[in-house]
Amino acid sequence: MALNIQNISKKYVMGIEEVHALKDVSLKIDNNEYVAIMGPSGSGKSTMMNILGCLDIPTTGTYHLEDEDVSEMDDDQLADVRNRKIGFVFQTFNLIPRADVFHNVELPLIYGNIVPQKRKVMTDEAIEKVGLTDRAHHKPNELSGGQRQRVAIARALVNNPAIIFADEPTGNLDSVTGREIMGILDGLHRAGNTIILVTHEKEIAEHAHRIIWLRDGLIESDTVTQRAAATMEIVNN
Amino acid sequence: MRKFYSTTAAFRIALEAIRANKSRGILTTLGIVIGIVAVVTTMTAANGLGNRFKESVSALGSDVLYVSRRPWVFSGNFFQFRNRQNLQMREAQKLNTGLKNALAINPTTNTNKNVKYLSKTLEAINIIGTTEKHMVVSSSVPESGRFLTGFDIQSKKRVCVIGSEIKENLFGDIEPINKKMKLGRYTYRVVGVMEEQGSAGFFGGPNFDRQIFVPITSFMSSFGSHNRDFNIAVKAAPGVVLADFEYEVIGEMRKIRKLKPTEEDDFSINQMNQLVGAYNNVMGVIVIIGLVITGISLFVGGIGVMNIMFVSVTERTKEIGVRKAIGAKRKSILTQFLFESSTICLIGGVFGIVLSFGITALINKLVMPATISLPIVFVALLVSVLTGIFSGFIPAFKASKLNPTEALRYE
Numbered sequence: 001m002a003l004n005i006q007n008i009s010k011k012y013v014m015g016i017e018e019v020h021a022l023k024d025v026s027l028k029i030d031n032n033e034y035v036a037i038m039g040p041s042g043s044g045k046s047t048m049m050n051i052l053g054c055l056d057i058p059t060t061g062t063y064h065l066e067d068e069d070v071s072e073m074d075d076d077q078l079a080d081v082r083n084r085k086i087g088f089v090f091q092t093f094n095l096i097p098r099a100d101v102f103h104n105v106e107l108p109l110i111y112g113n114i115v116p117q118k119r120k121v122m123t124d125e126a127i128e129k130v131g132l133t134d135r136a137h138h139k140p141n142e143l144s145g146g147q148r149q150r151v152a153i154a155r156a157l158v159n160n161p162a163i164i165f166a167d168e169p170t171g172n173l174d175s176v177t178g179r180e181i182m183g184i185l186d187g188l189h190r191a192g193n194t195i196i197l198v199t200h201e202k203e204i205a206e207h208a209h210r211i212i213w214l215r216d217g218l219i220e221s222d223t224v225t226q227r228a229a230a231t232m233e234i235v236n237n
Numbered sequence: 238m239r240k241f242y243s244t245t246a247a248f249r250i251a252l253e254a255i256r257a258n259k260s261r262g263i264l265t266t267l268g269i270v271i272g273i274v275a276v277v278t279t280m281t282a283a284n285g286l287g288n289r290f291k292e293s294v295s296a297l298g299s300d301v302l303y304v305s306r307r308p309w310v311f312s313g314n315f316f317q318f319r320n321r322q323n324l325q326m327r328e329a330q331k332l333n334t335g336l337k338n339a340l341a342i343n344p345t346t347n348t349n350k351n352v353k354y355l356s357k358t359l360e361a362i363n364i365i366g367t368t369e370k371h372m373v374v375s376s377s378v379p380e381s382g383r384f385l386t387g388f389d390i391q392s393k394k395r396v397c398v399i400g401s402e403i404k405e406n407l408f409g410d411i412e413p414i415n416k417k418m419k420l421g422r423y424t425y426r427v428v429g430v431m432e433e434q435g436s437a438g439f440f441g442g443p444n445f446d447r448q449i450f451v452p453i454t455s456f457m458s459s460f461g462s463h464n465r466d467f468n469i470a471v472k473a474a475p476g477v478v479l480a481d482f483e484y485e486v487i488g489e490m491r492k493i494r495k496l497k498p499t500e501e502d503d504f505s506i507n508q509m510n511q512l513v514g515a516y517n518n519v520m521g522v523i524v525i526i527g528l529v530i531t532g533i534s535l536f537v538g539g540i541g542v543m544n545i546m547f548v549s550v551t552e553r554t555k556e557i558g559v560r561k562a563i564g565a566k567r568k569s570i571l572t573q574f575l576f577e578s579s580t581i582c583l584i585g586g587v588f589g590i591v592l593s594f595g596i597t598a599l600i601n602k603l604v605m606p607a608t609i610s611l612p613i614v615f616v617a618l619l620v621s622v623l624t625g626i627f628s629g630f631i632p633a634f635k636a637s638k639l640n641p642t643e644a645l646r647y648e
Contacts, residue, residue, distance in 0.1 A: 055562060055642045076566045083564020094559040094645075098253040110246050111564040155563065 087156025273589025366456025558644025578629025586621025
């Protein structure tokens with residue numbers, strides 16, 4: 001089991017009004033699943049993403065990430081969990097503009113207190129996986145959007161996380177480059193990674209094997225995609 | 238908590254951030270440069286003055302006691318010393334026989350006279366009647382010619398040994414040895430010139446280069462012995478503890494003066510350290526005032542750095558969110574910004590020190606001997622780093638407390 005949330009709810013206070021972003025939601029995601037979370041804005045999609053990504057903690061309910069209960073951790077403990085178990089890919093890439101590709105990808109390892117020699121090996125490996133070895137010493141502003149997103153993916157997988165979160169990973173890319181990025185994510189899934197995709201594009205969500213549809217802070221549907229069905233058929237035959 | 242991620246990486250990240258905003262960094266650093274220059278120059282100047290003072294008073298000898306009517310340095314009522322009896326020549330002689338642990342005893346007396354060579358006159362020069370023992374109690378030596386000898390004293394020779402400043406001002410390029418000059422109305426022959434001591438006169442202290450030594454015997458026949466006040470320099474024998482020796486001298490003097498146990502001493506024991514102590518007291522206050530004033534400029538520089546760090550934190554809110562998302566703990570963010578502010582200030586400190594070396598060289602050439610010592614460099618670097626930590630702390634703390642989800646949303 002990659003993650004397991006039980007009866008999670010999240011309340012925010014906006015001025016004098018209380019907003020229930022998530023209402024008593026439970027969800028399990030297994031290892032090597034490829035899940036898309038969809039929903040209109042205001043559905044609790046971002047809140048769900050923040051909680052699953054250990055950026056925030058639920059108001060009530062429990063969250064087990066692999067064997068750890070993260071629902072009551074403090075800021076630094078959460079940072080540590082994110083560092084060890086989670087890789088993020090953002091819509092706006094969010095690379096450090098002053099640092100070159102190598103140093104951007106290396107960053108999670110620095111925060112994880114990995115020794116320099118080992119850092120170098122792991123960083124080179126991750127950069128190679130996204131095919132940017134010849135660009136390792138370029139700054140982000142010398143790269144195209146697709147290349148920047150590949151750097152972000154390399155950074156997300158450099159520390160071999162349990163789950164990779166991709167929040168609208170193709171949102172800032174043209175469709176050709178978007179497909180290329182999705183191809184990389186598909187490849188990572190085939191290589192055994194667990195991937196959670198947050199998107200509002202049906203086409204992108206179809207890359208996943210399972211689509212969770214949120215509305216008004218609740219899970220409206222949880223379906224297996226055609227693609228998964230196809231894969232399962234292959235397995236069954 | 239395991240050790241914070243490698244220092245080299247932290248340093249690299251700080252330099253990257255500073256390089257990204259070069260002109261801003263230079264302007265911010267300027268405040269620190271000026272502050273460090275001000276602080277270093279103040280300390281260097283104080284050091285220079287102090288060294289010069291100590292060098293010049295070292296002629297007094299650190300193991301020599303001076304018995305005088307009045308203390309050199311005193312606080313309180315001047316009149317309590319005014320009615321004391323003069324020290325007399327015969328008291329010096331009695332002290333000479335009474336003291337067991339004295340290596341040498343040198344009585345001196347002095348007066349101010351105009352001195353003249355050919356048509357040139359110097360006014361109110363300190364004429365000191367002394368003996369050949371001066372060479373034992375003082376560390377100063379003649380630069381040319383010789384000092385007074387026992388024979389000069391015994392036979393009341395009218396010879397004199399002049400200080401370096403007298404030679405310069407009165408004789409100029411002329412070789413003074415064996416020239417005849419006037420001390421008051423009397424003609425004396427120059428037999429020696431003392432080595433330059435360096436003046437402590439700027440501090441109201443004695444100017445050892447602007448004095449003339451003559452045999453004490455000739456002094457008294459020229460300038461009179463009536464009502465003269467003497468000083469007696471006594472040097473302790475090797476191995477004698479100065480405090481014990483002082484005790485012995487006091488006891489002997491009380492015996493000579495026939496003081497009752499209830500009576501207070503009617504003489505004073507002086508030594509070089511009192512002058513140094515008095516100097517340090519006065520100079521200490523001046524230096525503290527100087528450092529406070531220059532410290533203000535450093536403080537202003539520090540506020541400039543703090544301001545820029547606040548801007549930097551706000552500008553990079555999103556970056557902080559990203560760093561936290563990929564696993565940076567509070568401490569990592571705090572350290573990152575502290576490294577950045579310290580590095581700005583350290584760079585300012587280094588430039589400040591380089592500039593200070595230039596200014597010190599100029600002071601050295603134009604005003605007085607001054608050198609930047611290694612401890613000053615070390616202190617300046619330490620102070621600049623501390624300024625960086627001080628001015629970076631609040632912004633860095635603010636950055637470390639940012640909520641990652643909110644920081645990531647920031648545009």
